[in-house]
Amino acid sequence: MDISIALRVPEADKLELEELIGELGGDSGEIQISKPFDGETVAQVLLTLGATYPYFKSWLVFRGESRKAFSIVHNGTEMKG
């Protein structure tokens, strides 16, 4: 089953998001720059995870291990990494 999520990273890490989109191919949207009231500016992208999930998961694990900030939004719920 495909699942739609948004992946957020600090705006300074936008390039890493672009690389990820390149690897995932057609299952992703374009990068949006988002700034909530009082919040930090982030680069975010919508991803539809199906067959590309394993690659996405390994990207996430690597990012988590390198202690870099990210968050995932699904159905209006944001989980911070």
Added chain:
Amino acid sequence: MISIEASLPTLYGADCRDRVQPLLASRYQSTVDSVWNLIGGDLEPPSLHVVHSPIARPTTLVDLNGHHLVYDQYLGQMFNRLTRIELLLPGANVVDAYVFKLFGQRNLIRGRWRQASAMASVSGVAANQQQIRSALVEPEDIFGFRTVLTHVQETFAIAHELVHSVLARNAGDELRVKFEPVLEAQRIHLEKAKLDLADPAYRARYVQSLKDDRKTLEDRRGIPNSGAPFWELSLAEDVAEIERRVVLLRDPTLIEEGICDYFGAIAAAETMSPDDDDRPTFYAAATLGLLHLRLIQYLDNLVDDDTEIRRSDDFDQSVLRASLLRTGLRTDVAARSNSASNVAEFDGIATEFNRAHSSSVLDQVLTVDLPGLTKKFMAFETKAEVDDPAHQGTIREFLGFGGIPSLTRHAADGLLANRNSLSRELIDQTVARSDSTDPTL
């Protein structure tokens, strides 16, 4: 390419457009148009997308299609309820019920279902719907005033974001130049505050006002507060606090937020009334809106379990932003009307709003150890229970975001049973033990 509209269910929840009221959405569009006419120049206005979700924060977005503003209609409801509380000053139990509900919602949007569930239950114990309704009955004049104040706060929040949208396009140089005198006035204000604190007579009055505030809070709660007496800070500590704010005043991020607050407030008032005599009230309402938005930030910091240092930094920003906005708007009122009475009126109303917010809402929030209270009452439900989608629907329902068709009687009964096993006394005991009254928060 995925459009912003198509991404909203992921970002704000599958039902984020179901509760949007078309009339309000159309009013927000008119607000965007009017404010943009004042500040946007030849730039293309951002496209407006209205949602309704517990996230509540307005957000600017930029993609390949251009600039967008997502406005969350629920923010207006929050402004409405907080303002109503501040105008009517209900008992501590009614304020608690709302603060717990808000904290539950902030946990909900972070996917912390057990914490959200605990707060939903504790909110219901603090005060039931009947108690809340009767405590918040409004006389007609208050109803009208509160409606206007809410409208100004929403317009201010939208206008603040629109100023960001101008600045994000490397425009707005004129705004930056016009803001310089406000920054200078704030620097002078901070220098004066340092001198004032060194004057023994001023300091005695300052300490007395802190003690009076604590006494008011204890009287409202009916229990002594166990937090440290923050008037015991030394002069050197108080001065160091002001000096931190002088440094912060040079921070580019804070300056940009200050510009958006200041011109957002002016644009909001301008679009709502051409009469300069309305400015004192409208500007004071904008300062109240900023306090409410900063409250959301404070609660989110608690949910994210930010460090004491980060929370303290954030508090410094809140205090400075509020003071900066007030300094700027006072100068603006003076320049417009050339009348000392309008300036005094603005100061009087803004002070009154600030006091009402502090004594009825903020002090309550600071007195209660919200994370501690959450942890204590989380024990009533297991992770497995809250992982059940039906149960999650119930939690959302209890926190004001219901309408989930899969809601089952079983899950609702479970949450109600938990509510019944809690008691007001238990909450008060936890609150009384709270050690979180920290003046730096």
